[in-house]
Amino acid sequence: MYNLFTFDFSRHFASFYPEQEPIMKKSMVTLLAGLGIAALLAGGCTKDVKKDEPIVPVAAKAVEPAKPVEEVKPVQAKPAEQPKPVQEVVKADDSQTAKPAAAEMKFETIYFDFDKSDLRQDARDVLSKNAEIILKSMAGAKIKVEGHCDERGSAEYNLALGERRATSAVKYLTTLGVKAENLSIISYGKEKPAVIGNDESAWAKNRRAEFVAVK
Amino acid sequence: MKILFLLALLLVVPSVVLSAQSGYIEVNAPANHQMKLAIDSAHSLDGPANSESAKLVSDVIAFDMNMSGVVTAENRSQQTVNMGLSLVDADFVPWLNAGFDLLVRSEYSLKGEQLAVEFRLFDVVNRKLITAKRYLGAAKDLRRFSHLFADEILRALTGEKGVFNTRIAYVSTQTGNKEIYVMDWDGHNPLPLTRNGSINLNPDFSPDGREIIFTSYKRGNPDLFRRSLSNTAEVALSTRKGLNITGSWSPDGNRIALALSKDGDAEIYIMNRDGSHPARLTINPSLELYPAWSPDGKQIAFVSDRLGKPQIFLMNADGGNVRRLTTSGNYNVNPRWSPKGDKIAYSRMTSGGFNIFTIAMDGSSDTQLTTDGNNENPSWSADGRFICFSSKRSSGDGVYVMRADGTAQTKVSSGKGRFFQPAWSAQ
Numbered sequence: 121m122y123n124l125f126t127f128d129f130s131r132h133f134a135s136f137y138p139e140q141e142p143i144m145k146k147s148m149v150t151l152l153a154g155l156g157i158a159a160l161l162a163g164g165c166t167k168d169v170k171k172d173e174p175i176v177p178v179a180a181k182a183v184e185p186a187k188p189v190e191e192v193k194p195v196q197a198k199p200a201e202q203p204k205p206v207q208e209v210v211k212a213d214d215s216q217t218a219k220p221a222a223a224e225m226k227f228e229t230i231y232f233d234f235d236k237s238d239l240r241q242d243a244r245d246v247l248s249k250n251a252e253i254i255l256k257s258m259a260g261a262k263i264k265v266e267g268h269c270d271e272r273g274s275a276e277y278n279l280a281l282g283e284r285r286a287t288s289a290v291k292y293l294t295t296l297g298v299k300a301e302n303l304s305i306i307s308y309g310k311e312k313p314a315v316i317g318n319d320e321s322a323w324a325k326n327r328r329a330e331f332v333a334v335k
Numbered sequence: 336m337k338i339l340f341l342l343a344l345l346l347v348v349p350s351v352v353l354s355a356q357s358g359y360i361e362v363n364a365p366a367n368h369q370m371k372l373a374i375d376s377a378h379s380l381d382g383p384a385n386s387e388s389a390k391l392v393s394d395v396i397a398f399d400m401n402m403s404g405v406v407t408a409e410n411r412s413q414q415t416v417n418m419g420l421s422l423v424d425a426d427f428v429p430w431l432n433a434g435f436d437l438l439v440r441s442e443y444s445l446k447g448e449q450l451a452v453e454f455r456l457f458d459v460v461n462r463k464l465i466t467a468k469r470y471l472g473a474a475k476d477l478r479r480f481s482h483l484f485a486d487e488i489l490r491a492l493t494g495e496k497g498v499f500n501t502r503i504a505y506v507s508t509q510t511g512n513k514e515i516y517v518m519d520w521d522g523h524n525p526l527p528l529t530r531n532g533s534i535n536l537n538p539d540f541s542p543d544g545r546e547i548i549f550t551s552y553k554r555g556n557p558d559l560f561r562r563s564l565s566n567t568a569e570v571a572l573s574t575r576k577g578l579n580i581t582g583s584w585s586p587d588g589n590r591i592a593l594a595l596s597k598d599g600d601a602e603i604y605i606m607n608r609d610g611s612h613p614a615r616l617t618i619n620p621s622l623e624l625y626p627a628w629s630p631d632g633k634q635i636a637f638v639s640d641r642l643g644k645p646q647i648f649l650m651n652a653d654g655g656n657v658r659r660l661t662t663s664g665n666y667n668v669n670p671r672w673s674p675k676g677d678k679i680a681y682s683r684m685t686s687g688g689f690n691i692f693t694i695a696m697d698g699s700s701d702t703q704l705t706t707d708g709n710n711e712n713p714s715w716s717a718d719g720r721f722i723c724f725s726s727k728r729s730s731g732d733g734v735y736v737m738r739a740d741g742t743a744q745t746k747v748s749s750g751k752g753r754f755f756q757p758a759w760s761a762q
Contacts, residue, residue: 235644273684274668274711275755276537276581277638277645279557280594280601280622283578287600306556307578311513311534 227253227263227331229314230289231324234270237284239292247289250331251296258333260302265289266330267307268314270323275309282307289329304334369407370436372400372488373459376412377452378419380444392441392452392481398521399485399499402745403720404738405492406437418442420455420467430459437465439488443477450474454484456491466491478523498716502760503723504528504538504547505734509752515549517564520716520723520736520759522747528562529569537756541584544762548572548582548591559593559610572610577601581625584608586632592616594624603637605652616654627670627679628652636660636670636679647681649696661694663701669712673719673739674761680704680713680722691724693739704741715739717761723747725755 227250230243239247254263267286269278286305294300315325374396377389393410400408413429420440430438438459443452453469468487470480479500486497504517510530515538518525529535533553540547546563553560559573559582573579577596584591589608594601601622604613617623621641628635633652638645644665650657661667666684673680678693678700688709694701708728715722719739726735726746733748734757748754 273666274645274682274689276594276625277622277640277668279578279580280596280624283596284600284622305577308534308552311536311552 227333229328229330232285232327232329234323234327235273235281237281237288239288243289244292247292248296251293251298254293254298254302255296262302262304262334263298264332264334265293265303265305266312266332267305268312268326268328268330269310270326271310271313271318272323273310275311279307279309279311282309285327285329289331370405370492371434372406372408372437372439373411373413373430373433373435374408374439375441376410378440378442380442380451381446385445388443388445388477391477392443395478395481395521396439396485396488399482399497400488402736402738402743403489403497404743405489409435411435420453422457422462424462427457427459427462435459437488439484441484445474448473450476450480452477452480454480454487456484456488478519482519495718495720498718498720498759501544501717501762503714503734503736503747503757504540504760505725505748505757506536506538506755507748507750507752509750513755515547517547517760518734518748520721520747522734522749525748525750528564531569537581538758539583540758540760542586542588542761544760547758548584550580550582559591561610573606573613575613578624583626583628585628586630592626592628592635594626603635603654616650616652617657625669627672629672630674630676636672638668638670647679660696660698661701662698664692667692671713671715673715674717675719678739680715682711682713682724688727691722691741702741704737705744707744710735712756714757714759716759721759723757723759725757727753 228246230239230246232243233240254261265286267282267284269282273281283305286307290300290303290305293303310326313326314328315322317323374393377392379385379388397408397410400406411433420442422440427438436459438457439454440457441452441454443450450473451469451471453467455467456465457463458465466487468484470476470483472480482499485499489495489497489499498520501520502517503520504515506513507516512532513534513536514527514531515529515535516525516527528538528547529549529551531551531553533551536550538547538549545565546561548559548561550557551560551569554571554574556574557578557580558571559579560569561572562569572591573593573595575595575597578594578601580594580601582591582593590605591608592603592605595604595613596602598615600620601624602618603616603623603626605616606613616635617637617639619641621639623637623639625638626635627637634649635652636647636649639648640646645668646659647661647667647670648657649660660679661681664683664685667681668684669682671680678695680691680693682689683692689711690706691704691710691713692701693704704722705724705726708726710724710726713722713724721736722739723734723736726732731746733746733754735744735746737744
């Protein structure tokens, strides 16, 4: 059995994404180890840990899923950009609190209605923003879209439904000009919930598609 | 006088006829009288009785025979002068007086690691030996031999081959993530089959019970793998783009049906057992998955949401003659064909969660088998007598077994974590 103190977390999580080489500094491993322990204690669910991201902003994002106006959205601020006034104020605050790594692109998650894979207006708005990030600063990058479902429904049908959600997002991104060959999809069905819970507030946060830059 | 007494006995005894020709008992009208089987405590041939071994034998045979529903089995220890296996008429009297129709006597010898055990099944009423078996092996084989004799009892009573020595594969999160395990059908001897730290799903046995296929994310994509039970190597069978899920081995062992989404969205394909040459069976924009073979390998049941919500459909194994099976409920999934060919078990989701149902092949006799908790992924035993399934209920979460009519729902899995997607081996 695994001993939490000798368990090699970096290698464990690396097995989920074998095509990526996580840049794991010792402090990152400790951070991840702490998160991993917390996740295991929270009910033995595998937590979807993003490799290059610091931990805090992702959790904060999950709280307000459907609001079209972004509050916390660390975006790499380019000097040449002329952002809208409201967002500029928000961004100024963010740049002080956001982690500095310039190469990290933060994509927002989109959410779906129960048993549906069609895109709500808020989802389309988020996809537009994600597309902008890709087109303006990640032209050649490969992006993987992950489809997820809430805990209801059968595990197997949810694998197919999650894939449908990821496909919806990809199709819309291509209409916005993102190159199809730079996009890939994977479905996790209900295997990787973002939020553990048995009520609609948890379920709503798990019916989602996430966007990950892959190497 | 003695003859009159015996005749009177025979009149009192309900319809249990020892058929000398076929060699087994015909059980008429089982609902009226259930035969009672006494399991006498196993007798040790070398020295003091090992109560642990005796208890093991009794517990295994009692569990198997009670679950079968063919007899009611009871562990009973009789203080008799004659401890051996050759019984004279007088030896049956106390059992008859206690109301038993059948009796199992056994004796074993354990010398170091070498085990020799003999079981005998007696007809108490007619004071006859029905069947006897002798097994030689290692000490650890006592459980397996007891299951084998329970199979023999069942064969003697019904003529049917039993499943008491078969196993159930399942998914468990006891290490934190979903790995695949296998256990005896009664829950003993759980063993890990995968230990790759990834997400592992939906095991299915080969017809000879020696291999499993399963879906794993260990390479970063839901791919289909094969693993022999006697070898740790996990061989990739289908690593196509997208989903490679809900693999189901054909009854003749030559082909595997599964859902692939490589051509757009999840559809049913059949490929060779080595993963080559997938042939597409379903073609439409809806989702098709979870294929289940008929026992003769000529038809496939599957899940499709072509009508909006998932329902169960049937088709020929070449993809033709697609027709709808389930017409009640609006979320029906996880079909599994009974080895007797007459019914399909499946799960239906309602507002209260999932329950196991069976339905006849013409869509009639839609019958709910479970009512307590959340019950999914039914899988039949090879004789069609039992169904195993995963359950989340107040009396305990885990893998359960029950008779095909829904009675005797019993938790067999043990250990921490959650349990999913059991699959019953045919051998």
